[in-house]
Amino acid sequence: xxxxxxxxxxxxxxxxxxxxxxxxxxxxxxxxxxxxxxxxxxxxxxxxxxxxxxxxxxxxxxxxxxxxxxxxxxxxxxxxxxxxxxxxxxxxxxxxxxxxxxxxxxxxxxxxxxxxxxxxxxxxxxxxxxxxxxxxxxxxxxxxxxxxxxxxxxxxxxxxxxxxxxxxxxxxxxxxxxxxxxxxxxxxxxxxxxxxxxxxxxxxxxxxxxxxxxxxxxxxxxxxxxxxxxxxxxxxxxxxxxxxxxxxxxxxxxxxxxxxxxxxxxxxxxxxxxxxxxxxxxxxxxxxxxxxxxxxxxxxxxxxxxxxxxxxxxxxxxxxxxxxxxxxxxxxxxxxxxxxxxxxxxxxxxxxxxxxxxxxxxxxxxxxxxxxxxxxxxxxxxxxxxxxxxxxxxxxxxxxxxxxxxxxxxxxxxxxxx
Numbered sequence: 001x002x003x004x005x006x007x008x009x010x011x012x013x014x015x016x017x018x019x020x021x022x023x024x025x026x027x028x029x030x031x032x033x034x035x036x037x038x039x040x041x042x043x044x045x046x047x048x049x050x051x052x053x054x055x056x057x058x059x060x061x062x063x064x065x066x067x068x069x070x071x072x073x074x075x076x077x078x079x080x081x082x083x084x085x086x087x088x089x090x091x092x093x094x095x096x097x098x099x100x101x102x103x104x105x106x107x108x109x110x111x112x113x114x115x116x117x118x119x120x121x122x123x124x125x126x127x128x129x130x131x132x133x134x135x136x137x138x139x140x141x142x143x144x145x146x147x148x149x150x151x152x153x154x155x156x157x158x159x160x161x162x163x164x165x166x167x168x169x170x171x172x173x174x175x176x177x178x179x180x181x182x183x184x185x186x187x188x189x190x191x192x193x194x195x196x197x198x199x200x201x202x203x204x205x206x207x208x209x210x211x212x213x214x215x216x217x218x219x220x221x222x223x224x225x226x227x228x229x230x231x232x233x234x235x236x237x238x239x240x241x242x243x244x245x246x247x248x249x250x251x252x253x254x255x256x257x258x259x260x261x262x263x264x265x266x267x268x269x270x271x272x273x274x275x276x277x278x279x280x281x282x283x284x285x286x287x288x289x290x291x292x293x294x295x296x297x298x299x300x301x302x303x304x305x306x307x308x309x310x311x312x313x314x315x316x317x318x319x320x321x322x323x324x325x326x327x328x329x330x331x332x333x334x335x336x337x338x339x340x341x342x343x344x345x346x347x348x349x350x351x352x353x354x355x356x357x358x359x360x361x362x363x364x365x366x367x368x369x370x371x372x373x374x375x376x377x378x379x380x381x382x383x384x385x386x387x388x389x390x391x392x393x394x395x396x397x398x399x400x401x402x403x404x405x406x407x408x409x410x411x412x413x414x415x416x417x418x
């Protein structure tokens with residue numbers, strides 16, 4: 001079996017599963033946010049459930065429209081807040097104590113290797129970076145999960161990505177996943193598990209792995225998952241205070257194996273309007289002028305992302321007419337940015353720095369695009385109208401490319417300041 005299949009078999013209480021098999025599995029964590037949780041709560045109450053299966057294994061993170069942007073957003077958060085108080089939910093995160101959910105949960109030690117996790121958000125697949133099976137579900141499945149501690153799954157087949165060599169300077173996990181999606185397409189792993197391993201794994205930091213796993217859904221995958229090595233174990237040792245289970249794959253279980261030579265990957269940008277529409281920085285011949293840059297999100301709002309942006313922006317100023325919005329993904333990351341002096345660098349460069357929020361990524365607030373505007377974003381989707389007007393354009397890139405483009409006023413390669 002693959003890593004995903006072994007985890008699902010263990011949580012279903014059976015010795016073996018096969019692709020396509022329908023199973024019911026026990027859950028280690030159920031996640032919701034301020035958009036999806038109210039729908040789940042409505043279903044929960046409609047079906048007359050009187051308790052959650054485990055108050056320590058249900059978590060809600062107010063992050064999409066928080067601090068609240070309007071009355072509807074405020075009402076949604078109030079619904080979640082009331083539910084959390086009603087059932088004494090241990091891991092409820094609101095203003096002042098929150099962050100973008102898929103950066104916050106690993107930071108808090110709420111996810112670990114071998115666990116089975118569902119979240120009413122498509123990018124729940126992020127936690128596979130730690131060797132967990134994690135996937136997005138609908139709000140009705142979230143409601144059932146909160147009540148019963150179980151969820152049904154169709155067991156996915158899997159593609160293995162055999163990583164070799166190591167990344168060159170200036171290339172990051174964002175470039176890796178954009179390269180892969182450009183290679184296989186947005187449906188290239190449809191309802192399959194994207195499983196990562198190989199000798200090149202040791203050259204990828206945890207932040208790179210979290211970014212790669214986060215965007216597995218953009219290739220149509222059910223989940224993304226990494227083999228657990230010393231780097232992942234060291235990350236969990238600092239954060240996870242409970243036993244966890246490391247699974248290893250049987251190589252013959254994979255439907256396909258794709259080799260990815262990390263040393264050959266160049267900085268990669270996804271052009272509108274799909275993540276598969278990629279070009280390397282070397283393939284861009286025209287000057288693509290931009291109106292806005294967003295550096296943050298559950299994909300690239302971690303401290304290494306802030307560091308990459310700060311190295312480019314230090315001593316420089318963003319181009320006239322380019323609005324540059326920087327969003328640290330959690331309060332802890334925001335504080336670390338202050339301690340390191342990054343906030344001064346960002347503000348001196350003409351950027352604004354936001355409290356942690358999903359905000360502009362989903363066209364929510366804090367950076368909506370007007371008609372025909374172009375944005376370079378470190379987010380995960382560039383669909384038509386994703387960040388605002390349907391004629392606007394989103395170019396997905398790494399924090400380094402985004403910061404360099406903010407300074408130049410057009411998409412360009414990153415070079416650190418002196």
